[in-house]
Amino acid sequence: MSLFLTELLLRGRICVACTLVAAFGSAHAAAPVNLALKAKASANSEYNANLAASFVNDGKVPARLCRNDNQRAWAVPGETHRQGAELTLTWEQPVQIKELVYFGRTAFEIAECWKECEVYFDSDPQPAQSVTFEQRHGAQRITLPEPRMAGRVTLRFKSSYGGSNPGASEVMVYAAELSDNELRVLQRPFYENPLADSELSKTAYDNLK
Numbered sequence: 093m094s095l096f097l098t099e100l101l102l103r104g105r106i107c108v109a110c111t112l113v114a115a116f117g118s119a120h121a122a123a124p125v126n127l128a129l130k131a132k133a134s135a136n137s138e139y140n141a142n143l144a145a146s147f148v149n150d151g152k153v154p155a156r157l158c159r160n161d162n163q164r165a166w167a168v169p170g171e172t173h174r175q176g177a178e179l180t181l182t183w184e185q186p187v188q189i190k191e192l193v194y195f196g197r198t199a200f201e202i203a204e205c206w207k208e209c210e211v212y213f214d215s216d217p218q219p220a221q222s223v224t225f226e227q228r229h230g231a232q233r234i235t236l237p238e239p240r241m242a243g244r245v246t247l248r249f250k251s252s253y254g255g256s257n258p259g260a261s262e263v264m265v266y267a268a269e270l271s272d273n274e275l276r277v278l279q280r281p282f283y284e285n286p287l288a289d290s291e292l293s294k295t296a297y298d299n300l301k
């Protein structure tokens with residue numbers, strides 16, 4: 093066999109091997125599991141039955157300014173709870189938690205995002221983490237210094253950006269820190285409800301420009 097032919101065959105094998113690794117590598121890469129979907133959500137305040145705490149972990153993220161997040165988001169009455177409320181997720185068995193992801197309530201006003209937040213586990217009197225969210229649509233990380241086993245996590249929201257009725261479109265919980273790519277998948281338009289592109293939401297969006 094000529095040297096040239098040998099080299100061609102070798103290159104071919106390497107290419108096939110690379111292709112297989114790429115294909116199987118991506119096919120076998122497990123998507124991170126959102127542990128919040130298995131939790132029971134409760135809150136010390138709910139705007140009404142359509143904006144109850146149970147909609148904070150239903151896997152649905154209403155589109156930015158879509159003007160309809162009934163039964164897809166949690167909100168509190170701003171008149172009484174604009175600067176503070178508590179949201180709790182409880183599991184039947186303890187789970188490992190390293191990162192939570194908060195989606196502000198943004199279907200009507202971006203200012204309905206919570207601002208300062210403390211994270212408590214089980215009956216710990218001290219917060220495990222404190223964060224300040226941005227006033228924006230989409231996923232925002234709450235990363236813990238270390239993974240933590242817990243049967244209950246409470247988000248104590250201590251202030252908001254002053255919107256009418258603050259809340260959360262969704263809260264997700266993960267055993268490990270998400271990679272930037274995994275977080276990107278949670279951003280629009282990949283994760284939002286299909287109703288995102290309704291004429292109503294487009295009109296609301298255009299009005300902001």
Ligand SMILES: [Ca+2]
Pocket residue numbers: 147148149150151152153154164165166261262
């Ligand atoms: Ca939701």
